[in-house]
Amino acid sequence: MFERIDPRSPTPIYAQIAERVRVAVAAGELTKGDSLPSVRALATRLRVNPATVVQAYRELEQEKLLEMRQGAGTFILEMPAESRARERQAAAKRLVRGLMEEAARLGIQKDDIKKALNGELYEGGR
Amino acid sequence: MSDAIIVRNVTYRAGKEFAIRDLAMTVPTGSVYGFLGPNGSGKTTTLRLLLGMLPVDDGTISVLGHDVPAGVHKALAKIGYVPERLHLYPTLTVEETLRYHAAFYPDWDNARAENLRRGFALRAEQAVDRLSKGESGKLMMLLALAHNPELLVLDEPTDGLDPVVRRDVLAALLEYVSARGATVLISSHLIHEQERICDHVGVMDDGRLLAEMPMAAFRGGIKRLRVSKAPLDRGDLPFTLLSRGVSAGREEEWVVRGWQPAMKEYFVTAESELREVIDLDLEESFVELLRSARVPIGVAGEEN
Amino acid sequence: MFGQVLYTQWKWARTELFLYVLAAFLVPTVIIRIGYSQVDAYSISNVLGVMGFAGAFFGVLALVCAFGLAWRPYIIDASLRHVGPLSLPVPWATFVRLRFLAGATLLLIPTIAVLLGGVIATATSVVPATLHAYPGGVAIRFLFASLIAYSAGFLLQYVAGKHAVRVAIGLFFLVIAVELAVTLLGYESMVLRVWNVFTTWPGPFSIFNARWMLIDV
Numbered sequence: 001m002f003e004r005i006d007p008r009s010p011t012p013i014y015a016q017i018a019e020r021v022r023v024a025v026a027a028g029e030l031t032k033g034d035s036l037p038s039v040r041a042l043a044t045r046l047r048v049n050p051a052t053v054v055q056a057y058r059e060l061e062q063e064k065l066l067e068m069r070q071g072a073g074t075f076i077l078e079m080p081a082e083s084r085a086r087e088r089q090a091a092a093k094r095l096v097r098g099l100m101e102e103a104a105r106l107g108i109q110k111d112d113i114k115k116a117l118n119g120e121l122y123e124g125g126r
Numbered sequence: 127m128s129d130a131i132i133v134r135n136v137t138y139r140a141g142k143e144f145a146i147r148d149l150a151m152t153v154p155t156g157s158v159y160g161f162l163g164p165n166g167s168g169k170t171t172t173l174r175l176l177l178g179m180l181p182v183d184d185g186t187i188s189v190l191g192h193d194v195p196a197g198v199h200k201a202l203a204k205i206g207y208v209p210e211r212l213h214l215y216p217t218l219t220v221e222e223t224l225r226y227h228a229a230f231y232p233d234w235d236n237a238r239a240e241n242l243r244r245g246f247a248l249r250a251e252q253a254v255d256r257l258s259k260g261e262s263g264k265l266m267m268l269l270a271l272a273h274n275p276e277l278l279v280l281d282e283p284t285d286g287l288d289p290v291v292r293r294d295v296l297a298a299l300l301e302y303v304s305a306r307g308a309t310v311l312i313s314s315h316l317i318h319e320q321e322r323i324c325d326h327v328g329v330m331d332d333g334r335l336l337a338e339m340p341m342a343a344f345r346g347g348i349k350r351l352r353v354s355k356a357p358l359d360r361g362d363l364p365f366t367l368l369s370r371g372v373s374a375g376r377e378e379e380w381v382v383r384g385w386q387p388a389m390k391e392y393f394v395t396a397e398s399e400l401r402e403v404i405d406l407d408l409e410e411s412f413v414e415l416l417r418s419a420r421v422p423i424g425v426a427g428e429e430n
Numbered sequence: 431m432f433g434q435v436l437y438t439q440w441k442w443a444r445t446e447l448f449l450y451v452l453a454a455f456l457v458p459t460v461i462i463r464i465g466y467s468q469v470d471a472y473s474i475s476n477v478l479g480v481m482g483f484a485g486a487f488f489g490v491l492a493l494v495c496a497f498g499l500a501w502r503p504y505i506i507d508a509s510l511r512h513v514g515p516l517s518l519p520v521p522w523a524t525f526v527r528l529r530f531l532a533g534a535t536l537l538l539i540p541t542i543a544v545l546l547g548g549v550i551a552t553a554t555s556v557v558p559a560t561l562h563a564y565p566g567g568v569a570i571r572f573l574f575a576s577l578i579a580y581s582a583g584f585l586l587q588y589v590a591g592k593h594a595v596r597v598a599i600g601l602f603f604l605v606i607a608v609e610l611a612v613t614l615l616g617y618e619s620m621v622l623r624v625w626n627v628f629t630t631w632p633g634p635f636s637i638f639n640a641r642w643m644l645i646d647v
Contacts, residue, residue: 007321010405012342040304044297048322049158050304105402179516203519213513215438215506222438229434230518 001029005046013048017056025065025079026087036066036074128191130155130277130309131176136185138175145171146333149185153311153326158303160324160341161313162412168333169313170210173281176311177207190277201277203231206270206308210281212262216255220248220265224272231273239272242298260291267295271302278302280312284319296323321345321408329415336419341408348411350404351380357396364389368418377401381414431520436532439503447539450495454543457487458551458644466555474558481643488544488568492575495540499533500583501594530584537576545569548644561645568644575637 001024005016024030036042039057043050057074060066068074079087103113131153138146146168153159163169174180176189178198187194192201214223220243228234243250246264248257257265263283270278278299284292300323303310314320320327321341328338337344348368356370356378366383373379385403393400406414440447465480507515515525548565557563590597629635 007318008407008409010346013322040301043304044300046322047293047296047300047319049325050300051158051325177517179513199519199521201519202517207517209513209517211511211513213510213517215510215514217442218438222441226434226438229431230520 002042002046005048007048012052014052014055014059017042017046017053018059021056021060022063022065022087023091025076026084026091028084030076032076032078034076036076038073128155129153130157130190131311132186132188133172133176134186136175136187137183138171138180139183140171144333146175149333149335151328151335151338153309155309156307157326158310158312158324159326159328160320161311161328161330162315162317162320163313163330164416165315167330169330170281172330173279173311173313177202177205177279203233203273204276206273206275206278208266208270208278208280208283210285212254212266214254214262214265214269217253219251219253220257221250223254223265223269227269227272233275234273238274239268242268242271245298246294260287263287263291263295264298267298271298274306276308278308278310278312280310280314282314283312284314284316292319299323317409317412327408329412331416331419336415345406345408345411347385348381348383348406348414349385350406350410350414351382351385351400352402352404353378353380353393353398353400355398356380357393357398364392368414381406381418383415432528432531435528436535439499439529439532440536442502442506443499443536446498447536450491450540451543453491454540455547455550457491458484458547459554461487462551462555462644474561477556477558477561477645478643478647481645485568485643488572489575491540491544492572493579495537496576496579497583499536500580501587503529503533504587526588530581533584534577534580537573537580541569541573541576544572552644557645561647563645565644571637578635578637 001020002017005013005020007013009016011019021030021036030036036057037045039050039053043053046053057066057068061068064077065079066074066076099113103110129152131151133149133151136146136149137144149172151172161169161172171180175182176187176194178195181195189198190201190204192198194201215226218226224239224243228236228239246261246268248261248265248268252261254262254265263286267283270280280299283299284295287295296319299310302308312320312324325341326339327341327344329336329344339347352373354377356376363382365385368381368383370378370380387403390400461484462480465483515522518525520528545565545568548563548568552563552565586598587594
């Protein structure tokens, strides 16, 4: 889940970590009660500053996505179905926005994008 | 909590040349401070000055609340140091080296030392001069961590180590920092490694500190702009221009510092077009900063 | 702390200390054996002659032990740029003191060897009437001589630092130059006078000039 954290990306590392967790929960990969690695373990595994992991977990805790229990670990809380759906939609929007920005950079027109999108959506299976 | 390291107006001369000029540096307690700079910029000299191994010609240094060099040995009891070059006695075994250091550090933790030794797969009866480069690197990190220090001063701790050993050494370091909340000052030219683990950065060049700030601000603060119909210098730039160059046709590439999104307006009023704002990673930011520091480009973009 | 410094210095000097101990045990006996085979062992003056010869050995051994122990730890530290001692949480002066005491303590090893070697040598050879054996005396003399030489060598090393050898060589040439100048100008040898001051009582090196006699009146 955390394999492709990119320190060079403009997105801060803590945001990337938080994002991964949000997407995983939205997709159902992580459900209520699942435990996340400790700050220590994750920082060591990713070779990043522990403070960034703390920041990610705190942000998610504030969003009521997880709970850091003293001495026991970090556990995923229930995410209601609507929130999950909203999260998936938000993720989709982000993907598309990224696509549009890239297209603008390369000077690709909207029509070409639409054609390519249709091709991929209906040709490569649903 | 006062800062772990405070340096003010330090000057140091090696021979006739000024090695360090008017250095001011602050390492906040609990931070992982990345010390960046090209070879010969004075990083190792600065670290030696901080630890009282070299005498300052001018200025003050305070480490963990103690004056350097007056009270430095009191601070050294709480500092874990990994020097650039192996400083261990070659004919002693790993175990003898551990026992030797244990005798000097009141907070030495035998259990931790033993755990680290096993974790690093270092044989107790192996002589230091028979250790591979990777094993020496691990041993030095072990010695720096075993006495429960508040501050770690690391000079190129992973330089020349293969990727597997580098991971082991960094993992041990990060484990310790997570558990202990120690302050780390790490000097390294491995910028991508620094990018992952540091939350503060200090850039040194030619004996002077060019920039010092939290990592996010440093990275976020330097951007590359693609500008067409580039405006003439009117001297009223809202940001600091580090460099500008023609990229293709009428398009220019500007590297700026202190960028805010709202500054897009400037290009509108200057009747030019800002085509793209590109984020730079740490290495690119670092290179641009150095480049501009060495060749200032004129009044409008001059670094202070 | 002292224990560890002593241990490391002992480990470094292990081999040479072994050689000194071996020499201290064997050489006196060998000299006496050879000496007695050359002269009439019952003649007092002959015995004293042999002892005088053997005595030189002790003086030389004291010098060699002393300088080896004084210089080796510094040279090892210097090859590592003194980073080890400088990064330890003890003041430099404390560390130097520990080094000094450790080396001085190690001098006890050859001293005891000299004592035992002397005992063995005198016990297994003829001591003519009216003469006595003084292995203890020689051992004590050895201890003091080596401590003095050790202190001088140690001081030179730690004060002159990496220039110690250059300083020593420079001093040597300086002495020769002064001597030449003095002699050419027609004065009495300066060097000899200074030498006498240092090596006759109460000069510090007088102990080297004394008689190191295992067997004496």
